[in-house]
Every structure is written in structure tokens, then in C-alpha cells.
Amino acid sequence: MDYQSLCENTSIIRREYPLIIGSDKTTIVPMQTQLRAWREQRGFSLRKLGELSGVHYISLVKLEAGRVDPRLSTILKLCQALRVSLSQLVGETHKKGGS
Numbered sequence: 001m002d003y004q005s006l007c008e009n010t011s012i013i014r015r016e017y018p019l020i021i022g023s024d025k026t027t028i029v030p031m032q033t034q035l036r037a038w039r040e041q042r043g044f045s046l047r048k049l050g051e052l053s054g055v056h057y058i059s060l061v062k063l064e065a066g067r068v069d070p071r072l073s074t075i076l077k078l079c080q081a082l083r084v085s086l087s088q089l090v091g092e093t094h095k096k097g098g099s
Contacts, residue, residue, distance in 0.1 A: 031075075031090045032066045038082045038089065039064075053081035 039049050039060075046064075050057035054077055062068045070078075079089050 030066065031070075032064045034089055035060075035078065036064045038084055042082055044082075049078070049081055053077040 039046070042049075044052070046057045046060045049055070050060055055074055059068070059070075059074070063070055063074075075086065075090060079086055082089070
């Protein structure tokens with residue numbers, strides 16, 4: 001089966017949409033969504049986060065827009081600047097409620 005057929009015949013969801021895994025309680029949220037949420041929660045502008053992390057703010061704009069995939073070293077710099085763990089920035093979120 002070629003790549004085109006695989007994409008058409010499976011439930012592959014583009015990264016801009018949440019990916020449901022297993023049960024209805026666990027959702028993988030795109031990293032750019034969590035990056036923006038953590039940045040805003042900390043009250044950082046893109047430029048401020050860039051200064052704190054050493055990642056150019058234009059790169060942050062592209063990351064938040066989902067136009068580039070970051071290197072692990074970049075993600076770790078962002079985690080340190082935002083004071084969050086790797087799993088908080090790129091991991092799963094758990095929905096509240098339900099059985």
C-alpha cells in the first residue's frame with residue numbers, strides 16, 4: 001500500500017486537529033496550541049519568550065502557526081523558559097469527567 005492510499009484509508013488526522021487515542025479521555029493536542037497557551041499563561045510576548053529561550057521570535061511565530069517542526073533542542077529551550085516539563089508542552093492532556 002502506498003502512502004497516498006494509507007492516508008486515504010486510515011484515520012490519520014492532520015496535526016492541526018486533536019488526535020483521539022484509545023479512549024475519549026485522552027487527547028494529543030498539537031504542540032503549537034500548547035506553546036501558545038503556556039506562553040500566554042506566563043504573560044510572555046513572542047519577543048519576551050524569544051529572549052528568555054534563545055529562540056528567535058520569528059521561529060516562535062512559525063512554531064505557533066504550525067509551519068515548522070522544532071528540533072528537540074528548541075523544545076527543551078522553550079520548556080526551560082516557560083518553566084514546564086516536556087510532557088506539559090508536547091504531551092497528552094486529560095479531559096475532565098467521564099468514566
